[in-house]
Amino acid sequence: MIKKVSSHKISIETFGCQMNEYDSQVARGFLEAAGFEVIGEGNGSDVYLMNTCSVREHAEDKVYSRLGKLSKIKKTKPEIIVGLMGCMVEEHKEKLFRRFPDLDFMVGTRNIKELPSLIEEVLRTRKQVAQIKRDGISIEYTDLIKRDNAFHAWLPIMTGCDKVCTYCIVPVTRGREVSMPAREVFREASRLVSEGVKHITLLGQNVNSYHGEKSVSFPQLLEMLCQIERLEQISFTTSHPHDATEELFQVIARNPKISRHFHLPLQSGSDRILKRMKRLHTYQDYKAKIDRLRELVPDISITTDMITGFSGETEEDHKATKRALEEIRFGGAYLFKYSLRPGTPAAKLPDDIPMDVKKRRHHELLEIQKRISNKDFPFGINAS
């Protein structure tokens, strides 16, 4: 039972991925159970909490500009409290206190439960405090969670990543892979369904490398969850091509409950760049998996992520990526301009593609994908 410690108004602003959306829903649950009133973003809060993302410079810049604005507000309203959670806390830690003296508290992704007592401590002492645990799993299954949708639920099953894609900050901010035991995932999924949830999306930075107790694999976990009677649909994100196996494709094919939308980041069509990114596969490996999945599940729609302008990318590499979009004909693609992240292996490589070239290449990919999406998927992709 959580002791009611406060009646202050708090706003939670969430940046980044679905994992952060889930963490914000958990944070809201603990805060409301402790008596806080969680209100929409904006004015009138006593406490401003931001759940942050480090995946691209742009995401961090948004938080820095918010902190700048809140620091100005504090000049006239010194009683307000400002706090951060999420990946920027894991990446920068106490350095953020030095850079932003008006920042009052920080919680790591493994300490969300401690939010109420931490804020209470700041309200009492007006001193900066931080709780950033270094190990363990940052997943909290709790019936206190405040979901935004009565019929859909995010369900994280693992965190962290053991891959070392050179451009990626996730291994730094979320650590090594840790999977929730399959029996706990099954119990939480059953609990959600008993609350009326019909559609569950399984979350993980590299969801298909999930390994539960006794080495329950991701395909096996999916089949287990398909046994939950009133659960109508199961989706999952994000997958890595290296762990997209024949076993997984067979399980999707024989279970209509499993979503017919499959998101599989390719990142580049060039083998040279895939090697430089340490993606552990070639373009042809990826293409062969897509062909096999489409053979087994003809109504599958596939979306992807692409990074343009990665270190050393030549016009030839860019052409290979354009060819990949034309050849695979994705239902949709999230296209990003490469953003060097300090602390990643690629930070040692030159960020040598000028921004105007990144923009021009990004635009060309966007035009190709728009044309394909409009032609092949005029009514949008089969996201069901």
Ligand code: SF4
């Ligand atoms: S698999 Fe995904 S989360 Fe893991 S390092 Fe690569 S891009 Fe990052």
